Structure formats: C-alpha cells, structure tokens
Amino acid sequence: MPLTLLGQQNPLASxxxxxxxxxxxxPRLPFETRLAHAGLSPLYTTGxxxxxxxxxxxxxxxxxxxxxxxGPDRTEIMSRETAELCVAALAQTDIPTVDVTGxxxxxxxxxxxxxxxxxxxxxxxxxxxxxxxxxxxxxxDLAEFLARHHVEIIASLPSYRASQxxxxxxxxxxxxxxHALRLLNRFGYGQPDSGLVLNLVYNPVGAFLPPKQExxxxxxxxxLRTRHGITFNRLYTITNMPISRFLEFLVESGNYDQYMTRxxxxxxxxxxxxxxxxxxxxxxxxxxxxxCDFNQVLDLPLNHGMPSHIRDFDPTQLHHRRIITHNHCxxxxxGSGSSCGGATS
Numbered sequence: 107m108p109l110t111l112l113g114q115q116n117p118l119a120s121x122x123x124x125x126x127x128x129x130x131x132x133p134r135l136p137f138e139t140r141l142a143h144a145g146l147s148p149l150y151t152t153g154x155x156x157x158x159x160x161x162x163x164x165x166x167x168x169x170x171x172x173x174x175x176x177g178p179d180r181t182e183i184m185s186r187e188t189a190e191l192c193v194a195a196l197a198q199t200d201i202p203t204v205d206v207t208g209x210x211x212x213x214x215x216x217x218x219x220x221x222x223x224x225x226x227x228x229x230x231x232x233x234x235x236x237x238x239x240x241x242x243x244x245x246x247d248l249a250e251f252l253a254r255h256h257v258e259i260i261a262s263l264p265s266y267r268a269s270q271x272x273x274x275x276x277x278x279x280x281x282x283x284x285h286a287l288r289l290l291n292r293f294g295y296g297q298p299d300s301g302l303v304l305n306l307v308y309n310p311v312g313a314f315l316p317p318k319q320e321x322x323x324x325x326x327x328x329x330l331r332t333r334h335g336i337t338f339n340r341l342y343t344i345t346n347m348p349i350s351r352f353l354e355f356l357v358e359s360g361n362y363d364q365y366m367t368r369x370x371x372x373x374x375x376x377x378x379x380x381x382x383x384x385x386x387x388x389x390x391x392x393x394x395x396x397x398c399d400f401n402q403v404l405d406l407p408l409n410h411g412m413p414s415h416i417r418d419f420d421p422t423q424l425h426h427r428r429i430i431t432h433n434h435c436x437x438x439x440x441g442s443g444s445s446c447g448g449a450t451s
Contacts, residue, residue, distance in 0.1 A: 121405035132433040144375040156386040158205040161214040176209040195419035207234040237286035253293040258303040266329040296338040313361040316343035345444035347437040369436040377443025380450035
C-alpha cells in the first residue's frame with residue numbers, strides 16, 4: 107500500500123485505513139510477536155484502577171498531534187444518558203480514579219455533573235485540560251469549580267517556548283496557556299501543601315521520542331518559574347502515537363518508516379509490563395468500552411467475550427481481561443514507556 111494513499115480523499119484516514127497502514131507498512135515484527143518473545147503475550151489487565159471517560163471530541167483547539175482528531179466542529183458528545191450509565195457503573199466498584207478526557211472535556215454540558223457525581227462517590231477526579239479552555243467567556247468560573255472539587259488537572263504544554271507550542275497547538279496558544287497556568291496558581295494549584303495538583307504533559311514536537319521524564323521536568327520547572335513565575339507538581343512525558351493526525355504528519359513528511367523503526371528498536375519489556383491499559387477501562391463518548399483511548403481512535407473495542415458497552419458493565423469480567431493490541435502499541439512500550447501518567451519504567 108503506497109503511503110501516499112493515506113488520507114488522499116479525507117484529511118484523516120479512517121480507523122480501518124490506519125490499521126491497514128500499520129499492518130501492511132508497519133514493523134516487520136508485529137507487536138504481538140514482540141510481546142511473545144518477551145514472555146508477555148497475551149497481555150492481561152491487572153485490575154482496574156482508572157475509570158477513563160472520553161466525553162467527546164469537541165474542542166476549542168485543533169492541535170497537530172491530537173490523537174482523537176478533536177476540534178471546534180466535532181459533534182461527537184457524550185449524552186447525559188451515557189454519563190449516567192458511567193456513574194452507575196462506577197458506583198458498583200471501588201475504582202479510585204476517574205480520568206475525564208476529550209476533546210476539551212470541560213465543553214461537554216455534562217462535565218461538571220460528572221465531576222460532582224464522582225466526587226460524591228469519593229473518587230479522585232482528573233481533568234485533562236488544554237488550559238486555553240479556562241479563558242473562554244463561557245468558562246469564567248471553571249478554575250474555581252475545579253479547585254472547589256479538588257480536581258487534579260493534567261494540562262498539555264508541548265514546550266516552555268512559545269514558538270514550539272504554537273507550532274503544535276496554534277498561534278497564540280502559548281500565551282493563553284501561560285495566562286491559564288497563572289490563574290490556576292492563584293487558586294492554589296501547584297502550590298506546596300495546597301492539595302490541588304497541577305501536572306503538565308509534554309509531547310515531542312516532531313518525529314522523535316521524548317527525553318527522560320525527570321530531566322525534562324526539571325527543565326520545565328526552572329524555565330516556567332524563572333520566566334513566568336509558574337509552579338506545578340509533575341511533568342509527564344508521552345510519546346506521540348502513530349495514529350490519527352500524527353500518523354498523517356508522519357506520512358506527509360516522509361517520516362513514517364523512520365519513526366516506526368525508532369519505536370520498534372526502542373521496545374522495552376519493562377515498559378510493556380506497566381502500560382496503562384493493564385489498569386484502565388476506557389469509555390468512549392458513545393458508551394462503547396475499550397482498553398485505552400488510543401484503541402478508541404482505531405475502533406478496537408473490547409473483545410474476547412467482554413461487554414461492549416457501559417450499559418452492560420460487569421466489574422468481575424472487566425477487572426481481568428485480555429487486552430487488544432496492535433502495532434501502534436509500540437508507541438507505549440518504547441524507551442521509558444508512555445501512558446496517561448507519563449513514563450512507565
């Protein structure tokens with residue numbers, strides 16, 4: 107399959123086209139085979155500790171690296187009915203963490219209700235925030251709401267330099283992000299002993315792996331504190347997955363083969379044992395169940411006799427299930443590993 111065919115008719119390839127490319131033009135050694143050589147196949151969950159809810163693809167930004175193809179024109183939004191099913195399922199368990207993502211999850215009209223319900227169940231809530239959403243006129247009280255409910259904020263910031271951030275996320279986004287971070291600091295986020303956690307997420311701006319998490323965290327803390335007076339708790343590094351918009355970039359720039367080779371050569375069995383899918387249940391905006399947010403993009407729902415929708419939630423079955431993998435999983439197992447919580451090894 108010539109790489110030039112990817113996305114020829116549409117700006118982005120369909121899930122089936124992406125999977126075809128990852129198979130036919132992918133690594134010579136399929137991911138499942140690599141797992142088997144490491145004694146890790148088939149890969150099973152170790153129990154659910156993170157209940158991840160993707161509330162939709164609506165976003166106020168259109169980032170080049172976005173793996174869910176989110177943007178202002180997306181209409182996929184989790185309904186109140188599906189949100190209620192999520193809360194009912196959560197209540198059947200003692201899963202400690204609720205991870206709310208999107209899109210910009212805060213733009214879903216049920217976002218605040220979801221947060222309130224999860225907190226009433228005494229669960230930790232994480233909000234994957236793009237920062238600029240905090241400055242929208244419709245969200246003028248959002249920072250105060252998040253602080254009042256002690257929501258942990260996971261905020262994406264590709265660089266402490268304006269040029270690199272704007273290249274990936276759009277013109278002017280860096281300045282908006284700095285403004286939003288200062289706002290969060292004023293509410294106590296990232297401040298010692300406040301109990302309000304502010305973590306940042308770093309994605310490389312380009313077709314390469316992230317640096318060591320500890321080193322880049324120290325650099326970010328120094329630069330943001332010195333230049334902007336901003337403090338935060340942790341910085342997580344996440345590898346750009348070869349799917350959706352980033353896959354399109356790799357193909358268009360001629361970097362696909364090189365990047366996939368880089369991921370394969372950096373395969374780390376220790377990282378594979380700690381991948382996020384082993385402890386996560388991911389719920390799509392329509393209620394369908396997945397092992398992770400990346401599998402949502404590729405339309406790889408749970409299989410092997412597992413429930414397919416949140417309405418059929420069965421914690422006994424789902425806590426120990428076989429994970430669906432494909433060649434994109436090399437992205438989570440390269441180097442120090444990559445997950446929604448940063449490096450895995």
